[in-house]
Amino acid sequence: MPRRYLLPIDGSDNCKHAARFYLENLKQDDDVLLFVHVIEPSYSSPAVSLTKDNAHAMVGAMTKSMQESMEAGKLLGQRYMSWAKEHDLQSKAFVHVDPKPGVAILKAAEERQADHIIIGSRGLNALGRSLLGSVSNYIVHHSTIPVTVVPSKPEERAEVKGVRRFSLY
Numbered sequence: 001m002p003r004r005y006l007l008p009i010d011g012s013d014n015c016k017h018a019a020r021f022y023l024e025n026l027k028q029d030d031d032v033l034l035f036v037h038v039i040e041p042s043y044s045s046p047a048v049s050l051t052k053d054n055a056h057a058m059v060g061a062m063t064k065s066m067q068e069s070m071e072a073g074k075l076l077g078q079r080y081m082s083w084a085k086e087h088d089l090q091s092k093a094f095v096h097v098d099p100k101p102g103v104a105i106l107k108a109a110e111e112r113q114a115d116h117i118i119i120g121s122r123g124l125n126a127l128g129r130s131l132l133g134s135v136s137n138y139i140v141h142h143s144t145i146p147v148t149v150v151p152s153k154p155e156e157r158a159e160v161k162g163v164r165r166f167s168l169y
Contacts, residue, residue, distance in 0.1 A: 002030040002090070006114035008105050008135070009035045009080050009093075014120030018150040019080070022118050023087055026148075033091040035080045036108040037073040038101040042066060070095060102138030109145060117147045 005022060009015050022033070042065045077093025084091035094112070098104035109117055119136045136149045 002032050003028065003116065004032045004034060004112065004114045006034045006036060006105070006109045006112065006117045007080075008101075008117075008119050009037050009076055011076055012120065014122060014150075014152045016120075017153060018118050018120035019083065021148075021150040026118070027087070027089070029088075031089060033080075033084050033089055034108070034112045034114055035077050035084075035091060035093040036105060036112075037076050037093070037095050038104045039066070039069045039073055039095060039097045040099055040101065041097055042069070066097070070097075102135045102142070105135070105139055106142055109143070114145060116145060117143060119147065119149055121149050121151045 005026070007015075007019060007022065009019075073095040074093075077095065081091045081093050092112075094108060096104040096108055098107075105117070105119075108114075117139060119139060121136055122134055136147075140147050140149060
């Protein structure tokens, strides 16, 4: 029975590095790669008020932005599927629209019956993770299937010299 790996994709170097990690360390002949790209819906800025006069224009702009994001997501999926084909792998690509990428990725894994999730690390520092959270962190803590978080390459990590530990207390 083929193993089904879900790889969230976003066009970043970390994502490409995670795909290469799969290829070099986990690949088996009958594997199926499931690429998922999550688009966060675009909303109007809180500083812009929606009025009867500008509602149509704002909705039109948001719709156009979402269509462009969907097309870019489909193109990204096609590029990853071509990459998989070059390496003799079966693959499928999906685009999900959700304001919470972590939730969308786990939902995609469940819907597509993935056996394993492979995700690139964002390499946030301790403060960034504390304040912003992390999609990979969310997935690790909420997934019901194994998750591999692939760290970024050492040369791509932001270095903070002299800091070993960080606490908000």
